[in-house]
Amino acid sequence: MDTIIRPTSTQDTQHYSDHDGDTQQSALQQARNLPLPSKSDMLRRAASVEHFWHQNSQLLEQAWAEWETTEHDLPVLDDSLFDPTLRDVVTQAWRTPSTETAVKNLWQEILPDVYQGQLFDPAQLSTLRRYLQAIADANIPIRPPYGIALNSNGAMLDARSSGYLATPNFQAFYHRVMNQYMRPIARLLFANVYGYDTQTFGFSIQYQPTGDTSLQLHTDASAVTMNINLNLPGEDFTGSEVDFVDRHLGQTKRAIFKPGMAIIHRGSVPHAAHPITSGKRTNMVLWLYGDNMQVPRGVGLNSHIDANQRWTDTHSQPDNFAPF
Template identity: 55%
Template sequence: MQENALETARAVARPSREAMLQRHPSVSTFWNQNSDMFAQAWAEWEMTADAGAPTLESALYDEKLRSAVDAAWSDPTKEGAVRDLWKEVFPGVYKTQFFDPEKLQTLRAYLDAAAKADIPLRPPYGISLNRGGAMLDTRSEGYLAAPGFQEFYTGLMDRYMRPVSRMLFPDVIGYDTQTFGFSIQWQADADTSLRAHTDASSVTLNINLNLLGEDFSGSGVRFFDHATRQVSELFFEPGTALIHHGTVPHESMPITQGERSNFVLWLYGENGQIPPRNAAPKAVSAAERWMLPTAKSDGFAPF
């Protein structure tokens, strides 16, 4: 009997953690040679009766945010209601309730089921290798290619992140056509922190995925402001999000108890372009902010 793609993906020999950390050429070859088969395996997995993966729907978003975003897409002049939901909590850093914490179990159940699918997923290794994370965007090797997840992810980036970024950071317009994302998990007994850095993005959106009652200690994000030399450590509550220019220095402080799970999502221009520092923002209409870009994915992945 001929094996289906799901069976083949589950049986394939995988690169070692050491090989991934060392960026051995064989690792990239592994992902590229098997990319079509893995994509088919994810499609088969979603269709299997035992997948246990719930459907990802718009009800996951915070009701106030979802309603305001829907209204702005219907009539961009109503975008002020979206803007009002984002509070500046540090110079150039904004926070909101992004996902409904009562509904986050649906997303977490999906991600847990995907992790147990036994289909190879590439963890995010840029500055470090995070064992509990996965690449989310089609431009990345070994990404989470399940069709249902990709539909949800694309909607998050196009319908939510990009227009919000254009409202809060007008200089990113034209440097926001490309998407990139990964999930990350901090654990007190495994991957605990990430040193100070900037992102290779025009804008970074960091969304917490912890459930209500899923507490942790430590693991704040410390931000640094060049102009004022202000330093502040910000913390996540379930379903909350922070958004900022990628050029804002920040670090993930050590987690001392429990686990913290997040999506980290980036926008940037073609071939990794980001706005020049102190660039004058472009004057655009509300309608232009609430518009999908025409540029196609250029396939460039920062890591």
């Protein structure tokens, strides 16, 4: 069971001289005092915004690590978040890869190259949501995803993105979702993905009628995307269905996310989110793709992969380039 925790500095680097020279501020204090780029600059993707996140990325990483040590009531993110049925068969498949069919059987194909399943246990989701709320209340600048639209309540989740959610606890959990669950499941469901799954990327999104409401039809630059709903049971919304389109069949599948439900699809499948009309929808979107952003094209490559290879960690180095 391999979890990668990005190194964060624990030695006495938590104090910096501030500009006046004689007082010392911790990384956390400095991060909280940073003047944020304006929303309009963010929306028009001004160069100064990219510069802000890049310039402050180390400070922010240290601030998040420091913050986590000062927050004593933070919930711990661990394997209890996963749906227990899925968790059991995934654990078994890591031990005995030939049992992987039990994992595959938990994913229902709703359109070619689009599967639906239960990733998280709805009863445990409040742990993750409390953690994310604490992050939102931490008063540390966090970078919203603005690849397709600016999502003001979202966050970048992967270390490749400056300004990402860099707490060690969240990062350990994120890598667990990616490495223990998403990658082997992607290899199991999609031919030719093996090898185009070495790099990870992720962000969270939140739609609400007064903010970011929809997303136009697009494809992802990923080999595989896993989109997981984090709404709590009873935290209802209307609208915000996600359409997946199969141009070949001329079919559209309209998906309605339920708490803890995940849709895993090839990035090449066009999809769009309808406007939300009431409530909020909170999702975590995770990508896998190959080194140098390669994604599988056509059939034939890497198709003869066996169960043992699917349930094997990948040891590629993160390339640190962010798709957006």
